[in-house]
Amino acid sequence: DECIREAMMFHPGVKLQHLFAIILLFCEPTHPDKLWHKYKHAFTDDILSHLCKFNNNPHALFSDAEIEDFALRHIQSILQSQGRSIEEFPYMPIPSEPENFFNKPDRLICEELNYDASTLKQIAETYESNLNQDQLAIFSVVTEAIKNNHHNCIFVDGLSGSGKTYLYAALLAWVRGQGLIALAVASSGIAALLLDGEFSNWLLKVGNGTVSILNDIDNIIDLPPDIVLPSTSLQDLISIVYPNLLFLFETPELLLERAILVPRNKHVNEINDIIIESLPTTIIHSFSADTLDPASTSFTQLNLFPVELLNSFTPSGFPPHDLKLKVGSPILLLCNINQEQGLCNGTRLICKAIHKRVLEAEFLQGPRVHTRILLPRITFLPKPGDLPFKFI
Numbered sequence: 001d002e003c004i005r006e007a008m009m010f011h012p013g014v015k016l017q018h019l020f021a022i023i024l025l026f027c028e029p030t031h032p033d034k035l036w037h038k039y040k041h042a043f044t045d046d047i048l049s050h051l052c053k054f055n056n057n058p059h060a061l062f063s064d065a066e067i068e069d070f071a072l073r074h075i076q077s078i079l080q081s082q083g084r085s086i087e088e089f090p091y092m093p094i095p096s097e098p099e100n101f102f103n104k105p106d107r108l109i110c111e112e113l114n115y116d117a118s119t120l121k122q123i124a125e126t127y128e129s130n131l132n133q134d135q136l137a138i139f140s141v142v143t144e145a146i147k148n149n150h151h152n153c154i155f156v157d158g159l160s161g162s163g164k165t166y167l168y169a170a171l172l173a174w175v176r177g178q179g180l181i182a183l184a185v186a187s188s189g190i191a192a193l194l195l196d197g198e199f200s201n202w203l204l205k206v207g208n209g210t211v212s213i214l215n216d217i218d219n220i221i222d223l224p225p226d227i228v229l230p231s232t233s234l235q236d237l238i239s240i241v242y243p244n245l246l247f248l249f250e251t252p253e254l255l256l257e258r259a260i261l262v263p264r265n266k267h268v269n270e271i272n273d274i275i276i277e278s279l280p281t282t283i284i285h286s287f288s289a290d291t292l293d294p295a296s297t298s299f300t301q302l303n304l305f306p307v308e309l310l311n312s313f314t315p316s317g318f319p320p321h322d323l324k325l326k327v328g329s330p331i332l333l334l335c336n337i338n339q340e341q342g343l344c345n346g347t348r349l350i351c352k353a354i355h356k357r358v359l360e361a362e363f364l365q366g367p368r369v370h371t372r373i374l375l376p377r378i379t380f381l382p383k384p385g386d387l388p389f390k391f392i
Contacts, residue, residue, distance in 0.1 A: 127170030
C-alpha cells in the first residue's frame with residue numbers, strides 16, 4: 001500500500017502497472033484486489049493518451065471499463081511472461097482477451113525485431129573477423145544451417161575463458177542483422193555483462209592456450225605489465241580503476257568499462273563501502289531482518305545466535321545485512337524479476353531515487369538504457385536447510 005502510494009506521487013500509470021505486477025509476483029500481498037480497486041485510478045491515469053496515440057485518433061473515446069481492461073491486460077502480459085496469471089490472485093478482476101479489444105501485432109515479435117539490422121550486420125562482420133579457428137568453425141555451421149533452413153540442435157562446449165560468450169555475441173548480431181529473431185536465454189545476466197577490450201582479448205588468448213608459459217610444469221604465465229598493480233593498497237587499486245569518482249558519478253555509463261573482481265563476498269562489501277562513501281550524496285541504510293522465529297528453534301538455541309552473529313550472515317544470492325545505497329550508486333539485481341523488461345539476475349542499474357518502500361533506478365546498458373523502473377521491497381528468504389532457524 002505504502003509502496004504504491006509513494007510511487008504514484010512521481011510516476012504515471014504504465015510504470016505503476018509494472019510495479020503492481022512485481023508486487024503480485026514477489027511480495028505476496030494479502031488482498032491484491034483491494035490494492036487494485038484502491039489505486040486503479042493511478043494505474044490508468046495515462047492509458048487514454050496511449051490508446052488515442054495507438055489508434056491515431058486524439059479524440060477517440062473509451063469507457064472507464066475499457067481503460068481499466070487495457071491496464072489489466074498489460075498487467076496480465078507481465079505476469080504471463082513470468083509463467084503466472086492474474087487468475088491466481090483471489091478476487092482480482094479478469095481482463096478480456098486481446099482480440100476482443102483491438103488487433104495489435106504480437107508484442108514479443110515486435111520487440112525481438114526492434115533492431116537496426118544494418119548496424120548489426122557491421123557489428124557481426126567485426127565479430128566474425130576476430131573469431132579464432134574453432135569459433136569460426138562453429139559460427140559457419142550455425143549460419144549455414146540458418147541460411148539453408150536446416151533445423152539443428154548444436155551444443156557448444158568449452159572451458160571458462162575460451163570465448164563462448166564472444167561467439168554467442170557474434171551469432172546474435174549476425175542473426176539479427178539478417179532481420180531474423182534470435183533469443184538469448186540464460187539463467188543469469190552475468191555473461192551479457194562481459195566487456196570487450198584489451199583484457200577480454202587477453203583472456204581469450206589464455207583460453208586458447210596462445211599465451212606464453214613461463215613454467216611448463218606449473219603452467220605459470222606472465223601477466224602483461226599494464227594489468228599489474230605494483231602497490232598492495234586497496235585504496236590504490238580503487239584509485240587506478242576509478243580515477244575520478246565524481247566524474248564517473250556524473251557519467252555512469254563509464255562504469256561499464258570498469259570493474260574490480262574479488263573471490264570473496266567480504267572483500268566485495270569492503271570495496272563497495274569505500275566507493276559508496278566517496279560519492280557526494282547522502283547514504284541510506286537498509287537492514288535485513290535479525291529477529292528469529294521462536295517456533296523454528298528451541299529457547300536454548302535462540303541464545304546461541306545473538307543479533308551480532310545473525311547480522312554477519314549473508315546467504316548465497318543475498319545482499320549484506322546493512323545494504324548501503326546512495327543516489328547515483330550502481331546496483332546489481334540478484335534475481336530474475338522481469339526478464340522481458342531486462343530485469344534479470346546480473347542486470348546493472350543506477351540508483352536514481354530512494355524512498356521508504358520503493359527504489360527508482362535506470363538501466364545502465366542495453367536497449368533500455370536510461371529507462372527508469374520502480375522496484376518495491378522484495379522478501380528474500382534463505383533456502384530451507386541453509387540456516388538452522390527462520391527469520392520473522
